[in-house]
Amino acid sequence: MEKHKAYIITGPTSGIGLATALELAKHGTLILVGRNREKLESVQKQTGNAIPVVCDLSDLTSVKSAAREIIGLQVPIAGLLNNAGMMSSKAAKNAQGWDLTYATNHLGPFALTEALVPHLPDGCNVVFIASAIEDPARKPVKMMGMKGGRYISAAASAAGKWKEGGTKMPGIDAYATSKQCILAAALAFARENPRLHFNAIEPGITRGTGLGAADVNAFVHFLFGHLMAIIPPFSRYSSTPARSAKVICKVLTDLSGKSGLYYNEKGVPMRGSDEVMDPIFQDRVVAETRALLHEKS
Numbered sequence: 001m002e003k004h005k006a007y008i009i010t011g012p013t014s015g016i017g018l019a020t021a022l023e024l025a026k027h028g029t030l031i032l033v034g035r036n037r038e039k040l041e042s043v044q045k046q047t048g049n050a051i052p053v054v055c056d057l058s059d060l061t062s063v064k065s066a067a068r069e070i071i072g073l074q075v076p077i078a079g080l081l082n083n084a085g086m087m088s089s090k091a092a093k094n095a096q097g098w099d100l101t102y103a104t105n106h107l108g109p110f111a112l113t114e115a116l117v118p119h120l121p122d123g124c125n126v127v128f129i130a131s132a133i134e135d136p137a138r139k140p141v142k143m144m145g146m147k148g149g150r151y152i153s154a155a156a157s158a159a160g161k162w163k164e165g166g167t168k169m170p171g172i173d174a175y176a177t178s179k180q181c182i183l184a185a186a187l188a189f190a191r192e193n194p195r196l197h198f199n200a201i202e203p204g205i206t207r208g209t210g211l212g213a214a215d216v217n218a219f220v221h222f223l224f225g226h227l228m229a230i231i232p233p234f235s236r237y238s239s240t241p242a243r244s245a246k247v248i249c250k251v252l253t254d255l256s257g258k259s260g261l262y263y264n265e266k267g268v269p270m271r272g273s274d275e276v277m278d279p280i281f282q283d284r285v286v287a288e289t290r291a292l293l294h295e296k297s
């Protein structure tokens, strides 16, 4: 066991993050970043050798204080996994008055990463859990009537406004746009900063997690997860938390120096939407996000 290495993982208390924490614990010390101390301590008991850091990723004040706490630990960081995320059919606002989904899935991980980057050692791996829902041309996305990321600007997204022509399914444009932005940022960071390695992963349609579960009853959630796993074409893209964890750990502990890649649920490089693969779009998302965060700091 490589105990001299430490890995930061956000959202380790459920689903893909919990499975990844259990797997990642074989590679070193874990810094468990989540919003609920009791849940973090329960994961800490399961993994051993872990340090809990309480952080609500939707709240920028909380993100800044968590970043300071992590830097103050002065442990040798080998990897940062931005995994925490949420999806909700009800629009809500964060502590700064911004769209909660956009703040949790894009602004929070973006701010956490930017605060930590200067303190990460050369060659450190930074991984973002994205989602193929951002790509309107992807088969399962089209079949479900979703329209992909609907980015206008970072300020518009923070205000809960999405490009016209989106889906009628509540909460999906917010989720898809947040994932479009964090994927664009990951790819831009990789070009901007060759000292570190930035990659993203689409974990697949992963059943048995808590994503969106608060919005539907347990039976619908179970049925939906199960059908997705067996009915083509969804079954082709389906995964489980344990399988996702293997792929994520492989990318997070990779020493080959690969950067700027976006992996699918099998760990094979894939393409995002045409928009997200465009470096001009990626740089615009990063510049607009920085400007928005600067405004509030």
Ligand SMILES: NC(=O)c1ccc[n+]([C@@H]2O[C@H](COP(=O)([O-])OP(=O)(O)OC[C@H]3O[C@@H](n4cnc5c(N)ncnc54)[C@H](OP(=O)(O)O)[C@@H]3O)[C@@H](O)[C@H]2O)c1
Pocket: 010, 011, 012, 013, 014, 015, 016, 017, 033, 034, 035, 036, 039, 055, 056, 057, 058, 059, 083, 084, 085, 086, 104, 129, 130, 131, 132, 202, 203, 204, 205, 206, 207, 209, 210, 211, 212
């Ligand atoms: N499941 C899928 O099919 C799928 C597909 C593509 C991408 N993803 C992405 O995979 C990642 C993990 O999702 P999952 O499916 O494993 O869902 P999950 O079981 O609901 O896990 C989400 C994790 O994020 C944490 N979290 C949510 N909001 C937070 C906040 N404001 N501050 C700090 N932590 C917060 C949760 O903490 P609590 O335990 O405190 O709630 C939990 O640990 C997400 O980024 C998701 O978008 C999932």
